[in-house]
Amino acid sequence: MDRMEALLNEWLWQDEYWLPPGVHWQDLKMKEGGGRFPLPRDLIYTLPIAFAFIALRYVFERVIAAPLSRHLGVKDQVRIRAASIPRLETFYKQNSRQPSQSEVVSLGMQCGLSQRKIQTWFRHRRNQDRPNNTKKFCEACWRFVVYLVAFTAGLGTLINTPWLWDHRECWRGYPRQPVAEAHYWYYILEMGFYLSLLLCVSVDVKRKDFKEQVIHHITTIFLIGFSYCANYVRIGTLVLLVHDSSDFFLESAKMFHYAGWARMCDTLFIIFSLVFLVTRLVVFPSRVIHTTLILAREFFPTFFGYYFFNALLLVLQALHIFWAYLILRMIYKFMFLGKVERDERSDEESEVEEEEPEEEGDESSWEQRKGTINSKLGSLANNCVLNNLANHRNINSRLPKAR
Known part of the structure; x- marks a missing residue:
């Protein structure tokens, strides 16, 4: 460990890179007034803490979030399971979830099925893998609890600090500023949580802004890590x-959306x-970035x-502007057009593909028809402002025909 630290100090943690001129890492190793230097x-x-967060999330979603979802009335759409066809299953897992037209023709010849049946099988198989409302509710519930606890604890530890009110205090005496134990754990736990989000990004519900989310998590981890070290x-x-301060409102709105509580969802x-x-767009650039x-x-x-x-910090601000644009466009469509046609920041992998009418001669059961009807009724029931957050299709344009 000492040898690795010496190597990092020689190549990465050189004083002139990370500290103001005339300041050395040795200056930050002494303790003052019961405090500590990072x-x-x-x-x-933070790495074992990230795994602890993942384990805690696993227990929380099954012991608390799942029962809560049933209590609030979260309903999962009925989905048709794809028939067991080993050759198609192998292609689906090893090659592609969405075969090209030539691949559909080839698979049809190998399995002795029509192209329509091959396409239908892949559509059912993709829907089968998409997360249901209960899974999405549990994810949102977990993040809601963590963000709410983090904001409450952070505000509690900062409310009496001088730099919350006078930002010049952030730099007075820098970098010889001892760190309180509460702020030490605030930092370490926050970084562990964002590291857990990054480790789970491949299994969580995938959204259209997936790349932006990954950039956000990586930037946040680097920001927390560097700002702590320096x-x-x-x-x-x-x-x-x-x-x-705002994230727990978003997650609570998602929770009520999945539960079908449209009025509460819209309010949140x-x-x-x-x-x-x-x-x-106001506090962060005018106060934080101006300060730094x-x-x-x-x-x-x-x-x-x-x-x-x-x-x-500027990378984070660019992401803020991107998401603010999506939110404002969403609000504009709702207020002036009376609808939101598609989720601006949606669950990309959660949108269930609608069933197409089977061609003449194809086998069609009552269960398949019932699944199609339930899917469309589910879309109707979930039509609210936060369709934007769960990527259900807006079918307002079809209502006249329905009537």
């Missing part, structure tokens, strides 16, 4: 607090939109770590 080795603990903890706690989504737009870009230069000359930290 060290890069502390971040090792003792940007004071400004870092403000960044965490701003981000946690409006609150989320207002909080998000104010905190991410402008006020910090009053206390020390610029160096590599200064530019690196601000670059990460």
Whole structure:
């Protein structure tokens, strides 16, 4: 361990990269007034904490979230299971979930089935793998609890700190600023949680902004890790607090959407939109980024770590603008067009493909027809503003025909 630390100090953690001129890592190893100074080795603990979060989530979703979903009336759509055809199953798992036209023709010849039946089989098989409402509710419930606890705990630890009210205090005496035990655990737990989100991203419900989410998680992990090592903890706690302030409203809105509580869902989504737009487009750039870009230069000359930290913050701000654009477009469509045709930030992998009429001569059972009807009725029942968050098709344009 000591040899690895010496190697990192020689090649990565050089003083001139991460600390202001004239300051050395040795200056941050002493304790003052019962506090502690952050060290890069502390971040090792975030990996076991991330696995602990994953295990806790597994228990929470099954013991608390799943029963709560049934209590709130979350219903899963009836889906037709694909028939057991080994050759098609092998192709589905090893080659492609959406075969091309030439592959459909080839598979039809190998299995002795028509092209329509091959296409129908793949459609049923894809729907079979898509997450149901209960799974999506459990994910949203877990994130809601974590974000709410993180925001409450973060606000509780910062409410009496001077840098919450006077941002110049973030840099006064930097970098020789001892870190309180509460802020140490606030940092370590937040980084462990975001690391757990990144580790679970491949099994969670996949959304259209999947790439942006991955970039967000990676940027946040780098931001937390670097700001801790370079003792940007004071400004870092403000960044965490701003981000946690709106996320639990979004997750609670999703929960009520999956439960079919349209009025509550819409109310929470409006609150989320207002909080998000104010905190991410007003507070974050005008207070946090202004503090790191402008006020910090009053206390020390610029160096590599200064530019690196601000670059990460600007990446986050670019993502904020991207998501704010989607939210505003969503609100515009709802207020002025009276509908939202498609989710702007949807569960890409959760949209169930609608069944097509079977061609003459194909076998069609009552269970298949019932599954199709239930699928369409489910779409009708879930039609609210937060269709945007679960990617159900909006069928308002078909209502005149239905009537």
